[in-house]
Amino acid sequence: MKNWMGICVGALTLMLLAGCDGKPDAMQPVVLNPERTELYAASCKTCHEDPVTGAPQTHDTTAWEPRLAKGEDKLLDNIVNGFNGMPPLGQCIECTAEDFLTLTHFMAAPSIASLQEENEEKESQ
Amino acid sequence: MLSRRRLLQYAASASALAATGAIPAAISDAFAAEEGAKRVIPWKNWSGAQSCTPALRVAPSGEAELAEIVSKGATPIRAVGAGHSFSGLVPTEGTLLSLDRMSGLVSTDKAGGKATFKAGTRLGATGSLLAENGLALDNMPDINKQTIAGAISTATHGTGSGIGSLSTFIDGMRLMTASGEAVDIDATKNPELFQAARVSLGALGIVTETTLKARPLYKLKKRTWTAPVEEMLEQAPELWSKHRNFEFYYIPYSGMTIGIINDLTDEPETPEPVNEDDDGLRQLQQLQDWLGWSPATRRWVIQKILGGMEPETRVDYSHKTLSTERNVRFNEMEYHLPREAGTEALREVIETIEMNDVEVFFPIEFRTVAPDDIWLSPFYKRESCSIAVHRYHEEDYTPYFSLIEPIFRKHEGRPHWGKLNTLKAADFASLYPKWQDFLEVREGLDPEGRFLNPYLRDVFGVEA
Numbered sequence: 389m390k391n392w393m394g395i396c397v398g399a400l401t402l403m404l405l406a407g408c409d410g411k412p413d414a415m416q417p418v419v420l421n422p423e424r425t426e427l428y429a430a431s432c433k434t435c436h437e438d439p440v441t442g443a444p445q446t447h448d449t450t451a452w453e454p455r456l457a458k459g460e461d462k463l464l465d466n467i468v469n470g471f472n473g474m475p476p477l478g479q480c481i482e483c484t485a486e487d488f489l490t491l492t493h494f495m496a497a498p499s500i501a502s503l504q505e506e507n508e509e510k511e512s513q
Numbered sequence: 514m515l516s517r518r519r520l521l522q523y524a525a526s527a528s529a530l531a532a533t534g535a536i537p538a539a540i541s542d543a544f545a546a547e548e549g550a551k552r553v554i555p556w557k558n559w560s561g562a563q564s565c566t567p568a569l570r571v572a573p574s575g576e577a578e579l580a581e582i583v584s585k586g587a588t589p590i591r592a593v594g595a596g597h598s599f600s601g602l603v604p605t606e607g608t609l610l611s612l613d614r615m616s617g618l619v620s621t622d623k624a625g626g627k628a629t630f631k632a633g634t635r636l637g638a639t640g641s642l643l644a645e646n647g648l649a650l651d652n653m654p655d656i657n658k659q660t661i662a663g664a665i666s667t668a669t670h671g672t673g674s675g676i677g678s679l680s681t682f683i684d685g686m687r688l689m690t691a692s693g694e695a696v697d698i699d700a701t702k703n704p705e706l707f708q709a710a711r712v713s714l715g716a717l718g719i720v721t722e723t724t725l726k727a728r729p730l731y732k733l734k735k736r737t738w739t740a741p742v743e744e745m746l747e748q749a750p751e752l753w754s755k756h757r758n759f760e761f762y763y764i765p766y767s768g769m770t771i772g773i774i775n776d777l778t779d780e781p782e783t784p785e786p787v788n789e790d791d792d793g794l795r796q797l798q799q800l801q802d803w804l805g806w807s808p809a810t811r812r813w814v815i816q817k818i819l820g821g822m823e824p825e826t827r828v829d830y831s832h833k834t835l836s837t838e839r840n841v842r843f844n845e846m847e848y849h850l851p852r853e854a855g856t857e858a859l860r861e862v863i864e865t866i867e868m869n870d871v872e873v874f875f876p877i878e879f880r881t882v883a884p885d886d887i888w889l890s891p892f893y894k895r896e897s898c899s900i901a902v903h904r905y906h907e908e909d910y911t912p913y914f915s916l917i918e919p920i921f922r923k924h925e926g927r928p929h930w931g932k933l934n935t936l937k938a939a940d941f942a943s944l945y946p947k948w949q950d951f952l953e954v955r956e957g958l959d960p961e962g963r964f965l966n967p968y969l970r971d972v973f974g975v976e977a
Contacts, residue, residue, distance in 0.1 A: 430613050440788060441840060468554050469561060470906075473791070473840030476557035476564075479658070481593050481611035482572040485552045 415449070417503055418494040428491055431480035435473070436495055442473055444495070452496035463492055556609055558596040559658075560844045560906045565604035572611040576695055576721055579615070582608060583719060584693035589966040592715050594663025595635065597656065598931035599845050601968030602667070602714060612662055615721060621646040627684050628727045632662035632720040636679075639725075640832025648727040649831050652676045652758070655878075657836035662720040667931035668712045668890045670899065671835055672760040672880035674753040674852075678892055680711040681885045682725045690718040691959040699724075708947070709954040712889040714930055716969055717958050733757070734778040735834040737771060738824040742863065745770040746856045753881045753898075758835065762876035763859065764797065765866055766808050767815035771876070775834055783828045794841045797874040798905065805872060843875055844910040846918065846933045847901035848926030849891040852881065855898030858924045862900060862917055871913050875903035888947035891927035899929070938974030 420428060435441040444451035455463065467488045470476040477483065483491070557564040568587045573579040583590055586608035593603050593611055603609070612633025619629040621643070628643055637657035643649050652671035659669060661679075665686075670678035685699035688710055696718075698706050710717055740748075745761050753759045758775035797815075804811040827834060850858055859879055866873060878901040882892050891897070902917050904910035914933060921928075927944050928934035942948045952973060959965070962975055970977060 426614075430616075440838065442791075464552060464554070469557065470559075470842065473842070475559045475596065475842065476561050477554070477596075479559075479595060481556065481596065481609065481613060482570055485554050488554075 416497055417500045418490065418497045419500070420490070420494050424487060424490060424494075427480055427483055427487055428494065431478050431483070432491055432495060434479070446495040447497065447499040447502065449496065449498050456492075456496050460489060464488060467492070556593065556596075556603070558598060558603060560599055560842050562599065562844050562906070562910075563601055563604055565606065565609070567605050567607060567609035569608045570611070571608060572614045574614040576689065579610075579689050579719060579721065580693035580695070582610065583689055583691060583963070586610075588961075588963045589969075590719075590963055591966055592662060592719050594660040594666075595658050597659045597663065598667060599933045600928075600931055601966070602931065603966075604968065605966045607966075610719065612660060612719075612721075616660070618642040618646075619722060621648060621727075623647055623729075626727055626729075627724050629685075629722060629724040630661055631722055632686075633660050635660055636664055637836065640830070643727055644730055644830060644832065647730050649730045650679075650682060650725060650727055652679070653832055653835035654679070655835075655837055656839055657832075661723055661725070662715075663931075665711060665723065666713055666715050666720065667929065668887070668892065669929075669931065670880070670882045670892070671758065672899075673758045673883070674881040674896070675883050676758070677883045677885045678712075678890060679725075680887055680890060681883075682727075683711050683723055684726050685724040686710060686720055687722040688718040689721055691961065691963045695721065705950075706954060708886065708888050709951050711887045712930070713951075713955075714889070714969060714972070716955050716964050716973070718964065731831055732778050732780070732782065732828055733775040733831050733834045734780060735773065735775045735827045735829075736824060737773050737826075739769055739771050739819045739822050742768055742770050745772055746860065749856055749879070760878065760880045762878055763863060764815055764819070764876050765863075765871075765873050766811050767819065768812060769816055769819045771819070775831075778828055780828045782830070783826070785829065785833070786825070786827060788838050790837060791840045794875065797876075801872065801874040808867065808870070842906035843903040844906060844933060845901055845903045846910075846914045846921075847878075847899055847929040848918075848921035848924075848934070849882065849895075849897040849899050849929065850921065850924045850926040852896040852898050854924040855879065855881075855900065858920055858926075859900055861920045862902065865916055865920060866913075869916060871916060872908070873902075873904060873913055875905065877902055888951045889930070889945060891929060893945065893947070900926075901929075901932070936972075938972060941972060942974075 435443040436446045439445060444455060464485060467478055468476060553566065555564050555566045571582055573582055588607040589605045590608040590610060591603050591605040593609055615631045616633035617631050619631060621628040623646060628648055630639065636653065636659050639650060652673055654669050654671045665680045665683060668678040668680050688696050688698055690696060696703065698710050700707050742763055752774065756774040756776055761770045761772040763770050800811055800814060804814060862877060880899045882897045882899060884895050885892050887893060902914065904913050918935060928936060965975060
């Protein structure tokens with residue numbers, strides 16, 4: 389937990405643009421804490437960073453938009469029961485409901501890098 | 514009540530959103546997430562057919578933590594692996610244990626031809642970890658999502674008439690027993706336990722590390738072709754004798770098969786092809802839906818499609834050619850039969866499906882596995898062939914599997930430990946010459962049955 393807080397403090401400037409491990413809204417990047425970063429790397433990343441799997445890719449906001457529109461209850465149902473190619477629980481055995489929702493919002497949101505690029509573009513105009 | 518952690522998160526979200534002017538909506542969403550997050554969620558296996566709501570779900574990061582859990586945690590204590598077992602090995606109302614935090618390569622011994630992994634390492638990860646060290650496993654199963662512990666505990670296997678299951682690759686292992694004591698096991702330190710623990714269904718304890726035999730990194734030339742089923746069945750004994758890895762799939766209601774062989778090569782790698790297996794399955798499902806009423810038309814269409822397929826060749830490192838990405842979920846029953854009974858049994862399976870108009874589109878898989886001397890290995894002292902039937906995960910598998918299982922049993926088949934079957938303790942006792950020996954070792958290590966869930970009590974004939 390100390391690490392998580394440390395990262396949040398360190399990322400304070402980014403937080404002006406990004407939420408930290410919470411669920412601000414679909415257009416705000418989400419910063420995962422170290423525990424959830426591990427969960428993401430061990431489970432979600434396998435498919436959500438491999439286009440061959442057909443899964444909506446991490447930070448592809450267009451692909452995630454219709455999924456988020458289903459609402460959190462439906463999203464959680466789909467995660468628990470599996471949906472299309474995704475196995476139940478997305479293969480994350482230890483994830484809690486809170487973890488699942490946060491990880492989903494992390495994947496559905498734009499990346500910090502993309503938001504930074506966008507801002508730089510705006511500044512240069 | 515909101516935890517301090519959650520409040521911090523909401524505060525961070527609010528800070529973030531201050532710039533957007535969307536604070537009220539965001540805070541509202543965040544609290545909605547908290548409500549959703551209160552849901553108690555069950556565990557389900559990959560196919561969704563097995564489920565449970567354990568009192569405790571834990572993922573220890575090391576042996577000290579694990580020792581506390583196995584000696585004091587709510588029982589039954591079951592390790593889940595990757596949830597790829599179709600049988601009832603995992604469900605528990607007690608402690609569900611994940612080894613996801615106990616994974617990774619520990620060490621390699623290139624000269625000695627072995628590598629030690631933490632037991633929660635996924636099979637799919639072993640390929641690149643070993644390749645970086647110039648090593649590779651002798652074989653891989655078709656699916657590589659399983660953990661090493663889960664795969665060896667159920668005698669998971671690939672294909673190859675001269676290659677054993679993954680359990681035969683074990684050179685040594687470390688087992689956390691019910692008392693919380695870790696035991697090192699190999700052929701010399703604990704020879705009897707070595708025979709029992711290499712395939713143990715998670716009933717002797719929790720495997721924490723395994724040292725696997727490995728060989729210098731090697732490439733395989735994979736060839737895929739189609740052939741009429743009778744031609745494939747006639748050629749099968751020659752194909753499994755001549756080639757390192759041979760398997761084939763029968764497409765139901767088609768009279769056609771797809772054969773796959775892998776042989777050692779030094780040829781340069783070829784580009785990785787697009788995996789079309791999932792699309793192929795969806796097409797077969799559509800054909801079943803559209804033409805299920807007319808088997809002759811369905812057969813004609815599938816034959817036309819397969820007849821137009823050119824043989825394919827691919828060269829790559831073994832861990833890339835032997836496993837396949839499977840994204841269409843299913844339930845599965847697989848039996849391991851005496852090798853000589855294999856082709857005859859498959860003929861009976863095909864005839865039974867097509868005579869009874871069984872609604873199925875999943876191909877039937879035929880593989881071969883070498884014998885071993887592990888007490889609960891389905892390949893115990895028997896050259897085997899494996900026949901697997903699959904049913905789409907949204908469909909009821911019982912009518913189909915109950916028609917096919919008697920054929921497997923008639924040929925003295927032993928079921929894959931991680932796959933569906935209806936056998937009971939007495940059946941297993943008659944199929945496994947070392948059954949009683951295993952039961953005695955289990956009783957000695959875990960007299961209270963801390964690792965036994967209802968399914969395993971049924972399998973071993975141990976009352977609650």
